[in-house]
Amino acid sequence: MSMKPMITRRTLLGTGAAAATLTLAAPGLVRASTFPDRNISVYVPTSEGGGADRNFRAFSSVWKEKLGTDFEPGFYPGASGRVGYEIYMGKADPDCYNLIFGNMGPEVLNWAMQNPSFDVNDYFYFGQVDKDPCCLFVGAESPLQTMDDIIAASKTRKLNVGTSRMAHPASIGLLALGEKLGIEFNLIPLQGGKSTVAGAVTGEVDFSVLTSGSVIAAGDSVKTLLVFGNNVVGDRLDNAPSINDAYGMDLPEMLSARAFGIHKKAADDHPDRFETLSKTFKETFDDPKLMDAYIASKGTPEYLQYADVEECEAFKTAMLELGARYKSLLSGA
């Protein structure tokens, strides 16, 4: 009786093929179970060395410990952030290894002024790092030293108001104030925070509106008169009242809010990876090291504030609605 071989040629080939397949697929399988197994790329739509860069580095220095991997920033400035978003949406793979670190205030307002080449619902913000209310301020030597001065002067002439750019939450705050008081202001886009501060200080414009973090950094060269949100820093913004308290309004806070965003497809296709990102992002806020890093990067501690997907989405929607409402005034259309 001939013994049937335990391993036939067919079995051997089959087993070999299966083993080879398993060997080749193993890294992928392991990868799938150990996200992240490589660095996360972060697209920053502003210049290196700016506020977003400092803020990103402070936050990621703590987040990387929770996530177990490092973050690699890439800076894509231009066209008020539009270039960075277009590159992220057009070129970055939607695999949860590519994130965008943007500003839900002015950058989202862009979409209301001019549609991007992608659908704005194809990405969403899943974690806010900080929020910085906008404010109205004058130069230290300006003849307008109170809101009453501004209102009185606006009755005699149309006042010129500096803003970083037309499509900015601070511009909307000012337009809302003008609507409430029946005053027409002339917005002058001075292209950037530094120029906006300089415009108010040197008298290029009568006064300016900007995010309050930049105004605090300008020190005693400027005086803040009104906050388009809540003044949570007290005398660092000269104890200026909120617009709602001062004029009985119910304007939503006009904020610059930095947040991490992601392709919707990435979150849909890789829910486990997205869960890891969201969970570790939240854990980062619970770590006291974050506040230390944020303060070291010259952030205003009161502005460090977590917000989740739902809150970020509500913010984004509100910005798009406000942008649509004021589009004709902000875009000249």
Next chain:
Amino acid sequence: MDSSTASILVEVFFDTLGYWYIIIPTIFLGLIVGGIPGFSAANTIIILMPLTLALDLQSGLVFMISLYCAARMGAGIPAILVNIPGTAGAAATPLDGYPMAKQGKGQQALAISFVASCIGGLLTTMIALATMPILARVGFYMHSVEMIVVMLFGISLIASIAAQDMVKGLIAGFLGLMIGSIGTDVVYATPRGTFGFLELYDGVPLIPALVGLFAVSEAFVIIEKRVIVNHDEEPKTPNWHDTFEGVKIALKRWTHIVWTSIIGLVIGVIPGAGASIASFVAYQQSRSFSNTPEKYGYGHPEGLIAPEAANNGVTSGTLVPLLVLGIPGGATAAIMLVVMQFHGVSFGPSLFENQPKVGYGMFMAMAVSYVLMFLTILPLSRYMSHVTTIPTIYLAPMIISFTLVGGFVPREYMFDMYLALAFGVLGYIARRTGYHVAAILIGVILGPLLEKYFLWSLKKSDGDIMVLFSSTLGNILWVAFALSIILPIVFGMRRKRKLEVPAE
């Protein structure tokens, strides 16, 4: 200046001198980063930010200031030797610097540039220190209307350059202005002429345009020759005599250094204005009031002194609004602000009351840097000028690869490398057909700035064009501008008449 301020100044001066071991290596670093297109003091300070923040306040301050000064001077070296202005601030330097190098006077040109830079920088630092409260007020008077006239001073240089062939010169100038208008508009951010390229939404990036028009096109031209130095000029062995000759030429024109560096200082204290504006305005003014305007563009020392003295004058100027008002006058000053704030220094009117040593220390660091720069860099001109004798079969590919990388560095877009190449081809065609690339470049650099100030003025006045004549200072500048256009023509006619008299 009271006695306590004087004693603080003396103390700070000697303190700063004690940091020579930081200043000297930083000078060499600054020369290198300034000379590489695309790099600058600003992005070097960003890259080295962890180091800068780790240093103590005084060391960090000395490091940043000496890097800033040296990078400004370093940008002039490749501009003179191989027609590569490393930054927009050095864009006017090759107009006369490079023709000198081609005439075999590269070493002399470098010496002239170093002397003009160091004396201009040192002098304006002293003036800024003495007149800081007054200078800080300049920004309060120079608003958008006044800046329009300042821009026109620079842009009128196109007409001077076009003098030899008016039609071609003006075509080149208008082409530059058209290229300069690419990008989103200043007020409503409406894209214009971007051809759908997102990378052009912020306008044509300056460094790729600069290196493309000047350096890449020049590389295409020099490849047809054996060495940069003209065939009819015997390539000389570098010698100390040329360096001393350059120093002598520059020192003989000390008044020229003084007034062109003051132009730089005054423009530098205006927030937002910068070295590119100052160097073109200084060059234009220098040419307008010269007895020999016809020599400009052909290697005239005064045409080299003016932009170099002016752009170093800007260096001290940008510190004034930073220290007195807390407003940085330029990109490097803005980064200094961040670093100094990290150390707990708050800028603005209270700085000189609370931390006078920091305020004065920054100017002293600048003064000491210029003195040490003069002593360390001048001897190097002999060795640097060797570049012009390198055979072009090696030099041209190096220039192209070097400048393409330089085009890439500021924004890190591959697009910018292609753009530099495209500008190189445009520049080459312009050179071969007798159009002046400098006229194109002036349009590209100053056009967007002129448009910005013009649109701001119109927006502020609700579209009333008469706003251009609404300020006293603006009107004085208009008269000065008109005189600077008319007087050279009158002087030229008078000179011509004088020359004709003996002939009769």
